[in-house]
Amino acid sequence: MAISTTSDHADGPGHELEDLLRELTPQVLGAVVRWSGDFAAAEDAVQEALLAAATTWPRDGRPDSPKSWLIQTASRRLIDEVRQQQARRRREERAALREVPLGEVEEHDDTLRLLFLCCHPALTPASAIALTLRAVGGLTTAEIATAYLVPEATMAQRISRAKSKLKGASFELDTDPDRLRNVLHVLYLIFNEGYTSTSGPELHRSDLSSEAIRLTRAVRAQLPDDGQVTGLLALMLLTDARRAARTGKTGELIPLAEQDRSLWDRDQITEGVALAVEAFETPPLGEYQIQAAIAALHDEVDRAEDTDWPQILGLYGLLEDLSGNPMVKLNRAIAAAMVDGPDAGLKLLEPLDEELAGHYRLDATRGHLYEMRGDNETAAEHFRAAARGTTSLPERDYLMTKAASLS
Amino acid sequence: MTKFMLLMNMDGGNCDTPMLEWDKADMDAHMKYLGDHVERLRQSGELVEVNALSWPKHAKVVRSTGVSAPVLTDGPYAESKEILAGYTMVDVESEERALEIAAEQSAAPGPGGVPLEQPIEVRRLMESDGDLHDF
Numbered sequence A: 001m002a003i004s005t006t007s008d009h010a011d012g013p014g015h016e017l018e019d020l021l022r023e024l025t026p027q028v029l030g031a032v033v034r035w036s037g038d039f040a041a042a043e044d045a046v047q048e049a050l051l052a053a054a055t056t057w058p059r060d061g062r063p064d065s066p067k068s069w070l071i072q073t074a075s076r077r078l079i080d081e082v083r084q085q086q087a088r089r090r091r092e093e094r095a096a097l098r099e100v101p102l103g104e105v106e107e108h109d110d111t112l113r114l115l116f117l118c119c120h121p122a123l124t125p126a127s128a129i130a131l132t133l134r135a136v137g138g139l140t141t142a143e144i145a146t147a148y149l150v151p152e153a154t155m156a157q158r159i160s161r162a163k164s165k166l167k168g169a170s171f172e173l174d175t176d177p178d179r180l181r182n183v184l185h186v187l188y189l190i191f192n193e194g195y196t197s198t199s200g201p202e203l204h205r206s207d208l209s210s211e212a213i214r215l216t217r218a219v220r221a222q223l224p225d226d227g228q229v230t231g232l233l234a235l236m237l238l239t240d241a242r243r244a245a246r247t248g249k250t251g252e253l254i255p256l257a258e259q260d261r262s263l264w265d266r267d268q269i270t271e272g273v274a275l276a277v278e279a280f281e282t283p284p285l286g287e288y289q290i291q292a293a294i295a296a297l298h299d300e301v302d303r304a305e306d307t308d309w310p311q312i313l314g315l316y317g318l319l320e321d322l323s324g325n326p327m328v329k330l331n332r333a334i335a336a337a338m339v340d341g342p343d344a345g346l347k348l349l350e351p352l353d354e355e356l357a358g359h360y361r362l363d364a365t366r367g368h369l370y371e372m373r374g375d376n377e378t379a380a381e382h383f384r385a386a387a388r389g390t391t392s393l394p395e396r397d398y399l400m401t402k403a404a405s406l407s
Numbered sequence B: 001m002t003k004f005m006l007l008m009n010m011d012g013g014n015c016d017t018p019m020l021e022w023d024k025a026d027m028d029a030h031m032k033y034l035g036d037h038v039e040r041l042r043q044s045g046e047l048v049e050v051n052a053l054s055w056p057k058h059a060k061v062v063r064s065t066g067v068s069a070p071v072l073t074d075g076p077y078a079e080s081k082e083i084l085a086g087y088t089m090v091d092v093e094s095e096e097r098a099l100e101i102a103a104e105q106s107a108a109p110g111p112g113g114v115p116l117e118q119p120i121e122v123r124r125l126m127e128s129d130g131d132l133h134d135f
Helices: A013-036 A039-060 A066-088 A090-097 A110-118 A125-136 A141-147 A152-165 A177-195 A203-222 A227-240 A266-280 A287-300 A309-323 A326-340 A342-349 A360-373 A376-389 A393-406 B024-043 B095-106
Strands: B002-009 B047-052 B060-063 B071-074 B084-092 B120-124
Touching: A013 A039, A013 A066, A013 A110, A013 A125, A039 A066, A039 A152, A110 A125, A110 A177, A110 A203, A125 A141, A125 A152, A125 A177, A125 A203, A141 A152, A152 B024, A177 A203, A177 A227, A203 A227, A227 A266, A227 A287, A266 A287, A287 A309, A309 A326, A326 A342, A326 A360, A342 A360, A360 A376, A360 A393, A376 A393, B002 B095, B024 B047, B024 B084, B024 B095, B084 B095, B095 B120
Parallel strands: none
Antiparallel strands: B002 B084, B002 B120, B047 B084, B060 B071
Protein backbone atom coordinates (compact mmCIF):
# COMPACT_ATOMS: atom_id res chain seq x y z
CA MET A 1 0.00 0.00 0.00
CA ALA A 2 1.48 3.32 -1.04
CA ILE A 3 0.90 6.44 1.01
CA SER A 4 -0.76 8.01 -1.99
CA THR A 5 -3.79 5.73 -1.62
CA THR A 6 -4.91 7.95 1.25
CA SER A 7 -6.35 10.48 -1.12
CA ASP A 8 -7.41 8.09 -3.85
CA HIS A 9 -10.92 6.95 -3.71
CA ALA A 10 -12.19 3.54 -4.50
CA ASP A 11 -11.30 2.69 -8.03
CA GLY A 12 -11.92 -1.00 -7.54
CA PRO A 13 -13.15 -3.46 -4.95
CA GLY A 14 -9.59 -3.90 -3.64
CA HIS A 15 -9.25 -0.19 -2.96
CA GLU A 16 -12.67 -0.05 -1.39
CA LEU A 17 -11.74 -2.80 1.07
CA GLU A 18 -8.40 -1.15 1.72
CA ASP A 19 -10.05 2.20 2.43
CA LEU A 20 -12.58 0.59 4.76
CA LEU A 21 -9.90 -1.29 6.70
CA ARG A 22 -7.83 1.86 6.95
CA GLU A 23 -10.71 3.83 8.33
CA LEU A 24 -11.63 1.10 10.82
CA THR A 25 -8.09 0.35 12.01
CA PRO A 26 -7.77 3.14 14.60
CA GLN A 27 -11.29 2.48 15.90
CA VAL A 28 -10.61 -1.23 16.27
CA LEU A 29 -7.17 -0.69 17.74
CA GLY A 30 -8.61 1.87 20.14
CA ALA A 31 -11.27 -0.58 21.32
CA VAL A 32 -8.77 -3.39 21.80
CA VAL A 33 -6.29 -1.18 23.63
CA ARG A 34 -9.06 0.07 25.90
CA TRP A 35 -10.11 -3.46 26.66
CA SER A 36 -6.69 -5.03 27.09
CA GLY A 37 -4.64 -2.10 28.35
CA ASP A 38 -1.62 -3.27 26.38
CA PHE A 39 -0.80 -1.14 23.36
CA ALA A 40 1.93 -3.28 21.83
CA ALA A 41 0.07 -6.57 22.16
CA ALA A 42 -3.16 -4.98 20.91
CA GLU A 43 -1.45 -3.66 17.82
CA ASP A 44 -0.05 -7.06 16.91
CA ALA A 45 -3.46 -8.64 17.39
CA VAL A 46 -5.18 -5.99 15.26
CA GLN A 47 -2.62 -6.47 12.48
CA GLU A 48 -3.43 -10.17 12.46
CA ALA A 49 -7.16 -9.47 12.40
CA LEU A 50 -6.70 -7.07 9.45
CA LEU A 51 -4.71 -9.69 7.60
CA ALA A 52 -7.45 -12.23 8.28
CA ALA A 53 -10.07 -9.78 7.00
CA ALA A 54 -8.11 -9.02 3.85
CA THR A 55 -7.87 -12.72 3.01
CA THR A 56 -11.28 -14.03 4.12
CA TRP A 57 -13.71 -11.20 3.30
CA PRO A 58 -13.17 -11.19 -0.46
CA ARG A 59 -13.74 -14.97 -0.41
CA ASP A 60 -16.53 -15.40 2.17
CA GLY A 61 -18.22 -12.02 1.91
CA ARG A 62 -18.08 -9.08 4.26
CA PRO A 63 -19.54 -9.51 7.78
CA ASP A 64 -22.58 -7.42 8.75
CA SER A 65 -20.58 -5.36 11.18
CA PRO A 66 -16.99 -5.26 9.96
CA LYS A 67 -15.88 -3.28 13.01
CA SER A 68 -17.27 -5.81 15.51
CA TRP A 69 -15.78 -8.67 13.48
CA LEU A 70 -12.36 -7.08 13.61
CA ILE A 71 -12.57 -6.28 17.33
CA GLN A 72 -13.64 -9.82 18.16
CA THR A 73 -11.02 -11.42 15.95
CA ALA A 74 -8.28 -9.25 17.38
CA SER A 75 -9.48 -9.86 20.95
CA ARG A 76 -9.47 -13.61 20.42
CA ARG A 77 -5.96 -13.49 19.04
CA LEU A 78 -4.92 -11.47 22.02
CA ILE A 79 -6.45 -13.99 24.41
CA ASP A 80 -4.73 -16.85 22.58
CA GLU A 81 -1.50 -14.98 22.95
CA VAL A 82 -2.10 -14.32 26.63
CA ARG A 83 -3.00 -17.98 27.19
CA GLN A 84 0.24 -19.06 25.61
CA GLN A 85 2.14 -16.73 27.87
CA GLN A 86 0.11 -18.02 30.79
CA ALA A 87 1.74 -21.39 30.51
CA ARG A 88 4.94 -19.57 31.23
CA ARG A 89 3.72 -16.88 33.49
CA ARG A 90 0.73 -17.50 35.72
CA ARG A 91 0.33 -13.90 36.70
CA GLU A 92 -1.17 -13.14 33.29
CA GLU A 93 -4.18 -15.19 34.37
CA ARG A 94 -6.40 -12.31 35.30
CA ALA A 95 -6.11 -10.59 31.94
CA ALA A 96 -7.18 -13.70 30.08
CA LEU A 97 -10.28 -14.06 32.23
CA ARG A 98 -11.65 -10.71 31.21
CA GLU A 99 -14.59 -10.92 28.90
CA VAL A 100 -14.36 -10.43 25.19
CA PRO A 101 -16.61 -7.60 24.05
CA LEU A 102 -19.42 -9.18 22.06
CA GLY A 103 -22.19 -7.88 19.88
CA GLU A 104 -22.39 -4.25 18.79
CA VAL A 105 -19.54 -2.13 19.98
CA GLU A 106 -20.04 1.17 21.70
CA GLU A 107 -20.47 3.92 19.19
CA HIS A 108 -18.18 6.51 20.71
CA ASP A 109 -15.12 6.82 18.59
CA ASP A 110 -11.94 5.31 19.91
CA THR A 111 -9.91 7.02 17.18
CA LEU A 112 -9.67 10.14 19.28
CA ARG A 113 -8.58 8.25 22.42
CA LEU A 114 -5.96 6.48 20.37
CA LEU A 115 -4.71 9.75 18.95
CA PHE A 116 -4.46 11.28 22.42
CA LEU A 117 -2.53 8.24 23.59
CA CYS A 118 -0.14 8.39 20.62
CA CYS A 119 0.50 12.09 21.30
CA HIS A 120 1.20 11.45 24.97
CA PRO A 121 3.39 14.13 26.57
CA ALA A 122 5.81 11.42 27.76
CA LEU A 123 6.86 10.91 24.12
CA THR A 124 9.19 13.13 22.14
CA PRO A 125 7.52 14.78 19.13
CA ALA A 126 9.42 12.45 16.77
CA SER A 127 8.13 9.36 18.61
CA ALA A 128 4.60 10.74 18.80
CA ILE A 129 4.62 11.45 15.06
CA ALA A 130 5.86 7.97 14.18
CA LEU A 131 3.35 6.27 16.45
CA THR A 132 0.46 8.42 15.26
CA LEU A 133 1.15 7.69 11.61
CA ARG A 134 1.49 3.98 12.36
CA ALA A 135 -1.38 3.39 14.79
CA VAL A 136 -3.90 6.06 13.81
CA GLY A 137 -2.92 6.77 10.22
CA GLY A 138 -2.47 3.10 9.41
CA LEU A 139 0.69 3.71 7.37
CA THR A 140 3.22 0.91 7.22
CA THR A 141 6.55 1.31 8.98
CA ALA A 142 8.25 1.28 5.56
CA GLU A 143 6.06 4.16 4.36
CA ILE A 144 6.80 6.24 7.44
CA ALA A 145 10.51 5.50 7.14
CA THR A 146 10.49 6.60 3.49
CA ALA A 147 8.64 9.77 4.37
CA TYR A 148 11.15 10.67 7.09
CA LEU A 149 14.16 9.54 5.05
CA VAL A 150 15.48 6.99 7.51
CA PRO A 151 15.94 3.21 7.15
CA GLU A 152 12.93 1.05 7.97
CA ALA A 153 14.76 -0.63 10.87
CA THR A 154 15.40 2.78 12.46
CA MET A 155 11.73 3.74 12.21
CA ALA A 156 10.61 0.32 13.49
CA GLN A 157 12.82 0.79 16.52
CA ARG A 158 11.39 4.24 17.23
CA ILE A 159 7.84 2.96 17.01
CA SER A 160 8.50 0.00 19.25
CA ARG A 161 10.25 2.18 21.84
CA ALA A 162 7.35 4.60 21.79
CA LYS A 163 4.91 1.76 22.34
CA SER A 164 6.82 0.33 25.26
CA LYS A 165 7.06 3.79 26.79
CA LEU A 166 3.26 3.95 26.77
CA LYS A 167 2.85 0.67 28.61
CA GLY A 168 0.52 1.32 31.50
CA ALA A 169 -0.46 4.81 30.28
CA SER A 170 -4.11 5.59 30.82
CA PHE A 171 -6.37 5.16 27.82
CA GLU A 172 -9.05 7.40 29.30
CA LEU A 173 -9.69 10.47 27.22
CA ASP A 174 -7.96 13.31 29.00
CA THR A 175 -9.81 16.50 28.12
CA ASP A 176 -7.11 18.69 29.62
CA PRO A 177 -6.54 21.47 27.06
CA ASP A 178 -2.78 20.84 27.25
CA ARG A 179 -3.30 17.33 25.96
CA LEU A 180 -5.38 18.56 23.03
CA ARG A 181 -2.77 21.19 22.29
CA ASN A 182 -0.15 18.45 22.16
CA VAL A 183 -2.24 16.42 19.72
CA LEU A 184 -2.77 19.42 17.46
CA HIS A 185 0.91 20.25 17.58
CA VAL A 186 1.85 16.74 16.44
CA LEU A 187 -0.65 16.96 13.57
CA TYR A 188 0.74 20.37 12.64
CA LEU A 189 4.30 18.97 12.58
CA ILE A 190 3.23 16.10 10.33
CA PHE A 191 1.54 18.59 8.01
CA ASN A 192 4.58 20.84 7.89
CA GLU A 193 6.94 17.98 7.21
CA GLY A 194 4.93 17.24 4.08
CA TYR A 195 4.29 20.82 3.09
CA THR A 196 7.86 22.09 3.32
CA SER A 197 9.23 19.20 1.27
CA THR A 198 10.29 20.28 -2.19
CA SER A 199 9.95 18.24 -5.35
CA GLY A 200 12.50 15.70 -6.44
CA PRO A 201 13.24 12.42 -4.74
CA GLU A 202 11.11 13.44 -1.76
CA LEU A 203 7.99 14.02 -3.82
CA HIS A 204 6.02 11.35 -1.97
CA ARG A 205 6.58 13.17 1.32
CA SER A 206 3.90 15.68 0.41
CA ASP A 207 1.40 12.91 1.15
CA LEU A 208 2.13 13.54 4.81
CA SER A 209 0.17 16.77 4.44
CA SER A 210 -2.86 14.89 3.14
CA GLU A 211 -2.51 12.45 6.00
CA ALA A 212 -2.36 15.28 8.56
CA ILE A 213 -5.45 16.87 7.01
CA ARG A 214 -7.28 13.53 7.13
CA LEU A 215 -6.41 13.04 10.81
CA THR A 216 -7.34 16.62 11.71
CA ARG A 217 -10.70 16.11 10.00
CA ALA A 218 -11.18 13.05 12.20
CA VAL A 219 -10.46 15.12 15.32
CA ARG A 220 -12.86 17.82 14.16
CA ALA A 221 -15.57 15.20 13.58
CA GLN A 222 -15.28 14.42 17.30
CA LEU A 223 -14.76 17.97 18.57
CA PRO A 224 -16.71 20.12 16.07
CA ASP A 225 -17.11 23.03 18.50
CA ASP A 226 -13.44 23.50 19.29
CA GLY A 227 -12.13 26.66 17.61
CA GLN A 228 -8.48 25.53 17.76
CA VAL A 229 -9.25 22.29 15.95
CA THR A 230 -11.31 24.05 13.29
CA GLY A 231 -8.61 26.71 13.01
CA LEU A 232 -5.89 24.14 12.49
CA LEU A 233 -7.89 22.35 9.80
CA ALA A 234 -8.54 25.68 8.06
CA LEU A 235 -4.86 26.61 8.28
CA MET A 236 -3.80 23.30 6.76
CA LEU A 237 -6.31 23.52 3.90
CA LEU A 238 -5.44 27.14 3.10
CA THR A 239 -1.71 26.47 3.18
CA ASP A 240 -1.90 23.20 1.28
CA ALA A 241 -4.07 24.87 -1.39
CA ARG A 242 -0.96 26.73 -2.59
CA ARG A 243 1.20 23.63 -2.76
CA ALA A 244 1.31 23.32 -6.57
CA ALA A 245 2.45 26.93 -6.90
CA ARG A 246 5.09 27.10 -4.16
CA THR A 247 7.85 25.30 -6.05
CA GLY A 248 9.04 25.59 -9.65
CA LYS A 249 10.06 22.95 -12.18
CA THR A 250 13.36 22.11 -10.51
CA GLY A 251 12.02 22.32 -6.98
CA GLU A 252 13.07 25.93 -6.47
CA LEU A 253 11.00 27.86 -3.94
CA ILE A 254 8.65 30.57 -5.24
CA PRO A 255 7.66 33.31 -2.79
CA LEU A 256 3.96 33.96 -2.18
CA ALA A 257 3.92 37.25 -4.10
CA GLU A 258 5.31 35.59 -7.24
CA GLN A 259 3.22 32.42 -7.23
CA ASP A 260 0.96 31.59 -10.17
CA ARG A 261 -2.33 31.83 -8.33
CA SER A 262 -4.22 29.97 -11.05
CA LEU A 263 -2.47 26.87 -9.69
CA TRP A 264 -4.04 27.30 -6.26
CA ASP A 265 -6.71 24.79 -5.30
CA ARG A 266 -9.94 26.80 -5.36
CA ASP A 267 -12.15 24.16 -3.69
CA GLN A 268 -9.74 23.80 -0.83
CA ILE A 269 -9.60 27.59 -0.43
CA THR A 270 -13.40 27.85 -0.36
CA GLU A 271 -13.62 25.20 2.34
CA GLY A 272 -10.66 26.64 4.22
CA VAL A 273 -12.01 30.19 4.23
CA ALA A 274 -15.40 29.03 5.54
CA LEU A 275 -13.69 27.07 8.32
CA ALA A 276 -11.34 29.97 9.11
CA VAL A 277 -14.32 32.30 9.54
CA GLU A 278 -16.09 29.77 11.75
CA ALA A 279 -12.95 29.19 13.82
CA PHE A 280 -12.35 32.90 14.27
CA GLU A 281 -15.83 33.29 15.69
CA THR A 282 -15.26 30.48 18.19
CA PRO A 283 -13.45 31.78 21.28
CA PRO A 284 -11.07 31.48 22.98
CA LEU A 285 -8.85 32.71 20.19
CA GLY A 286 -5.64 30.71 19.78
CA GLU A 287 -2.70 30.73 17.41
CA TYR A 288 -4.20 28.39 14.82
CA GLN A 289 -7.34 30.51 14.41
CA ILE A 290 -5.30 33.67 13.84
CA GLN A 291 -2.84 31.98 11.47
CA ALA A 292 -5.80 30.56 9.55
CA ALA A 293 -7.33 34.04 9.28
CA ILE A 294 -4.04 35.40 7.88
CA ALA A 295 -3.79 32.51 5.41
CA ALA A 296 -7.39 33.19 4.35
CA LEU A 297 -6.59 36.85 3.63
CA HIS A 298 -3.70 35.77 1.39
CA ASP A 299 -5.69 33.06 -0.39
CA GLU A 300 -8.81 35.13 -1.02
CA VAL A 301 -7.29 37.58 -3.47
CA ASP A 302 -6.39 36.84 -7.08
CA ARG A 303 -3.51 39.32 -7.23
CA ALA A 304 -0.77 39.77 -4.62
CA GLU A 305 -1.16 43.57 -4.80
CA ASP A 306 -4.78 43.28 -3.63
CA THR A 307 -3.73 41.66 -0.33
CA ASP A 308 -5.34 43.29 2.69
CA TRP A 309 -2.06 44.03 4.50
CA PRO A 310 -3.57 46.39 7.15
CA GLN A 311 -5.77 43.56 8.38
CA ILE A 312 -2.87 41.08 8.25
CA LEU A 313 -0.78 43.54 10.26
CA GLY A 314 -3.51 43.69 12.90
CA LEU A 315 -3.71 39.90 13.06
CA TYR A 316 0.06 39.54 13.46
CA GLY A 317 -0.16 42.03 16.34
CA LEU A 318 -2.78 39.81 17.95
CA LEU A 319 -0.64 36.74 17.34
CA GLU A 320 2.40 38.44 18.84
CA ASP A 321 0.49 39.30 22.01
CA LEU A 322 -0.63 35.70 22.26
CA SER A 323 2.58 33.83 21.52
CA GLY A 324 5.50 36.23 21.99
CA ASN A 325 7.27 34.15 19.34
CA PRO A 326 10.09 36.17 17.72
CA MET A 327 9.28 34.58 14.33
CA VAL A 328 5.86 36.19 14.55
CA LYS A 329 7.58 39.52 15.09
CA LEU A 330 9.45 39.01 11.81
CA ASN A 331 6.21 38.46 9.96
CA ARG A 332 4.68 41.47 11.64
CA ALA A 333 7.62 43.57 10.48
CA ILE A 334 6.99 42.46 6.89
CA ALA A 335 3.29 43.31 7.18
CA ALA A 336 4.21 46.70 8.67
CA ALA A 337 6.53 47.32 5.73
CA MET A 338 3.74 46.50 3.31
CA VAL A 339 1.42 48.98 5.06
CA ASP A 340 3.76 51.82 6.15
CA GLY A 341 6.86 51.27 4.03
CA PRO A 342 10.17 49.44 4.57
CA ASP A 343 11.51 51.80 7.25
CA ALA A 344 8.61 50.92 9.54
CA GLY A 345 9.46 47.23 9.09
CA LEU A 346 13.19 47.73 9.64
CA LYS A 347 12.47 49.59 12.86
CA LEU A 348 10.42 46.67 14.17
CA LEU A 349 13.33 44.34 13.45
CA GLU A 350 15.80 46.27 15.61
CA PRO A 351 14.85 44.72 18.98
CA LEU A 352 15.17 41.24 17.41
CA ASP A 353 18.94 41.48 17.09
CA GLU A 354 19.20 40.14 20.60
CA GLU A 355 16.34 37.65 20.56
CA LEU A 356 17.22 36.17 17.18
CA ALA A 357 20.95 36.89 17.14
CA GLY A 358 22.44 35.49 13.94
CA HIS A 359 19.25 33.74 12.82
CA TYR A 360 19.11 33.57 9.03
CA ARG A 361 15.45 34.53 8.90
CA LEU A 362 16.29 37.88 10.43
CA ASP A 363 18.88 38.42 7.69
CA ALA A 364 16.47 37.25 5.00
CA THR A 365 13.77 39.63 6.22
CA ARG A 366 16.20 42.54 6.28
CA GLY A 367 17.23 41.58 2.76
CA HIS A 368 13.65 41.91 1.57
CA LEU A 369 13.06 45.19 3.35
CA TYR A 370 16.29 46.79 2.04
CA GLU A 371 15.32 45.59 -1.42
CA MET A 372 11.94 47.32 -1.02
CA ARG A 373 13.84 50.43 -0.02
CA GLY A 374 15.87 50.25 -3.23
CA ASP A 375 19.15 49.66 -1.37
CA ASN A 376 20.22 46.64 -3.40
CA GLU A 377 23.75 46.46 -2.09
CA THR A 378 22.72 46.18 1.57
CA ALA A 379 19.91 43.81 0.58
CA ALA A 380 22.36 41.49 -1.21
CA GLU A 381 24.64 41.48 1.82
CA HIS A 382 21.78 40.37 4.05
CA PHE A 383 20.66 37.71 1.59
CA ARG A 384 24.20 36.33 1.46
CA ALA A 385 24.38 36.23 5.26
CA ALA A 386 21.02 34.44 5.32
CA ALA A 387 22.23 31.93 2.70
CA ARG A 388 25.20 31.10 4.95
CA GLY A 389 22.92 30.66 7.95
CA THR A 390 20.19 28.38 6.65
CA THR A 391 20.44 24.58 6.89
CA SER A 392 17.92 24.11 4.09
CA LEU A 393 19.20 23.51 0.58
CA PRO A 394 16.24 25.01 -1.34
CA GLU A 395 16.22 28.05 0.96
CA ARG A 396 19.94 28.52 0.47
CA ASP A 397 19.51 28.35 -3.30
CA TYR A 398 16.70 30.90 -3.18
CA LEU A 399 18.72 33.29 -1.00
CA MET A 400 21.86 32.97 -3.13
CA THR A 401 19.87 33.60 -6.31
CA LYS A 402 18.25 36.58 -4.66
CA ALA A 403 21.65 38.01 -3.65
CA ALA A 404 23.05 37.40 -7.14
CA SER A 405 20.10 39.18 -8.78
CA LEU A 406 20.74 42.29 -6.68
CA SER A 407 24.50 42.64 -7.02
CA MET B 1 14.85 15.35 14.07
CA THR B 2 18.05 16.41 12.42
CA LYS B 3 20.63 14.37 10.58
CA PHE B 4 24.30 14.65 11.42
CA MET B 5 27.33 13.01 9.87
CA LEU B 6 30.03 12.01 12.36
CA LEU B 7 33.33 11.79 10.51
CA MET B 8 36.28 9.86 11.85
CA ASN B 9 39.72 10.32 10.32
CA MET B 10 42.66 7.94 10.47
CA ASP B 11 43.91 10.09 13.31
CA GLY B 12 44.61 7.83 16.29
CA GLY B 13 44.01 10.52 18.88
CA ASN B 14 46.54 10.31 21.69
CA CYS B 15 47.88 6.94 20.52
CA ASP B 16 50.85 6.86 18.18
CA THR B 17 50.95 3.08 17.75
CA PRO B 18 49.22 2.08 14.50
CA MET B 19 46.22 -0.13 15.15
CA LEU B 20 47.81 -3.00 13.20
CA GLU B 21 50.41 -3.25 15.94
CA TRP B 22 48.04 -3.35 18.92
CA ASP B 23 47.67 -6.39 21.19
CA LYS B 24 44.74 -8.60 20.42
CA ALA B 25 43.08 -7.85 23.77
CA ASP B 26 43.30 -4.10 23.15
CA MET B 27 41.98 -4.52 19.63
CA ASP B 28 39.08 -6.67 20.86
CA ALA B 29 38.19 -4.16 23.57
CA HIS B 30 38.25 -1.33 21.02
CA MET B 31 36.06 -3.19 18.53
CA LYS B 32 33.62 -4.28 21.22
CA TYR B 33 33.31 -0.72 22.49
CA LEU B 34 32.47 0.65 19.04
CA GLY B 35 30.23 -2.31 18.22
CA ASP B 36 28.24 -1.84 21.42
CA HIS B 37 28.00 1.87 20.74
CA VAL B 38 26.52 1.32 17.27
CA GLU B 39 24.14 -1.26 18.70
CA ARG B 40 22.86 1.27 21.26
CA LEU B 41 22.26 3.79 18.46
CA ARG B 42 20.38 1.12 16.54
CA GLN B 43 18.23 0.33 19.58
CA SER B 44 17.46 3.97 20.22
CA GLY B 45 16.27 4.46 16.65
CA GLU B 46 18.90 7.10 15.92
CA LEU B 47 21.22 5.23 13.57
CA VAL B 48 20.81 5.97 9.87
CA GLU B 49 23.97 4.48 8.49
CA VAL B 50 27.46 3.48 9.56
CA ASN B 51 30.34 2.67 7.23
CA ALA B 52 34.08 2.23 7.31
CA LEU B 53 36.08 3.21 4.25
CA SER B 54 38.73 0.97 2.74
CA TRP B 55 42.44 1.78 3.08
CA PRO B 56 43.87 4.68 1.07
CA LYS B 57 45.68 2.23 -1.22
CA HIS B 58 42.30 1.60 -2.87
CA ALA B 59 41.60 5.30 -3.31
CA LYS B 60 41.68 7.23 -6.58
CA VAL B 61 41.24 10.90 -7.34
CA VAL B 62 39.36 11.88 -10.50
CA ARG B 63 39.63 15.22 -12.30
CA SER B 64 37.72 16.00 -15.46
CA THR B 65 36.87 18.88 -17.78
CA GLY B 66 33.80 16.95 -18.87
CA VAL B 67 35.16 16.87 -22.42
CA SER B 68 38.53 15.14 -22.55
CA ALA B 69 39.33 11.86 -20.80
CA PRO B 70 39.34 12.23 -16.99
CA VAL B 71 42.69 12.30 -15.21
CA LEU B 72 43.11 9.61 -12.57
CA THR B 73 45.66 9.76 -9.80
CA ASP B 74 46.31 7.54 -6.83
CA GLY B 75 45.52 9.30 -3.66
CA PRO B 76 44.57 11.08 -1.61
CA TYR B 77 47.96 12.55 -0.89
CA ALA B 78 46.87 14.29 2.29
CA GLU B 79 48.61 13.37 5.48
CA SER B 80 47.34 10.00 6.59
CA LYS B 81 45.84 11.56 9.70
CA GLU B 82 43.52 13.64 7.53
CA ILE B 83 42.17 10.73 5.55
CA LEU B 84 38.58 9.78 6.21
CA ALA B 85 38.38 6.38 7.88
CA GLY B 86 34.64 6.06 8.29
CA TYR B 87 31.40 7.80 9.06
CA THR B 88 28.25 7.39 11.12
CA MET B 89 25.04 9.13 10.14
CA VAL B 90 22.54 9.70 12.93
CA ASP B 91 19.07 11.25 13.03
CA VAL B 92 18.68 12.91 16.43
CA GLU B 93 16.57 15.34 18.44
CA SER B 94 19.24 17.99 18.84
CA GLU B 95 22.79 19.03 18.13
CA GLU B 96 23.62 18.35 21.79
CA ARG B 97 22.67 14.71 21.28
CA ALA B 98 24.87 14.45 18.16
CA LEU B 99 27.80 15.88 20.13
CA GLU B 100 27.17 13.42 22.94
CA ILE B 101 27.28 10.50 20.49
CA ALA B 102 30.49 11.85 18.98
CA ALA B 103 32.03 12.13 22.46
CA GLU B 104 31.24 8.48 23.13
CA GLN B 105 32.88 7.51 19.86
CA SER B 106 35.91 9.64 20.63
CA ALA B 107 36.43 7.91 23.97
CA ALA B 108 36.86 4.44 22.43
CA PRO B 109 39.66 2.61 24.29
CA GLY B 110 43.15 2.23 22.84
CA PRO B 111 46.11 0.21 24.12
CA GLY B 112 45.85 -0.48 27.85
CA GLY B 113 42.21 0.68 27.83
CA VAL B 114 43.23 4.35 27.67
CA PRO B 115 40.53 6.44 25.88
CA LEU B 116 41.88 7.46 22.46
CA GLU B 117 40.28 10.93 22.37
CA GLN B 118 40.02 10.51 18.63
CA PRO B 119 38.81 13.71 16.96
CA ILE B 120 35.30 13.27 15.57
CA GLU B 121 34.03 15.89 13.15
CA VAL B 122 30.30 16.57 13.52
CA ARG B 123 28.60 17.95 10.40
CA ARG B 124 24.95 18.82 10.05
CA LEU B 125 23.31 17.71 6.80
CA MET B 126 21.54 20.23 4.60
CA GLU B 127 17.79 19.64 4.62
CA SER B 128 15.85 19.15 1.43
CA ASP B 129 12.86 20.93 2.97
CA GLY B 130 12.39 24.63 2.71
CA ASP B 131 9.87 27.36 3.31
CA LEU B 132 9.86 31.07 2.60
CA HIS B 133 6.95 31.91 4.89
CA ASP B 134 4.76 34.70 3.61
CA PHE B 135 7.21 36.88 1.75
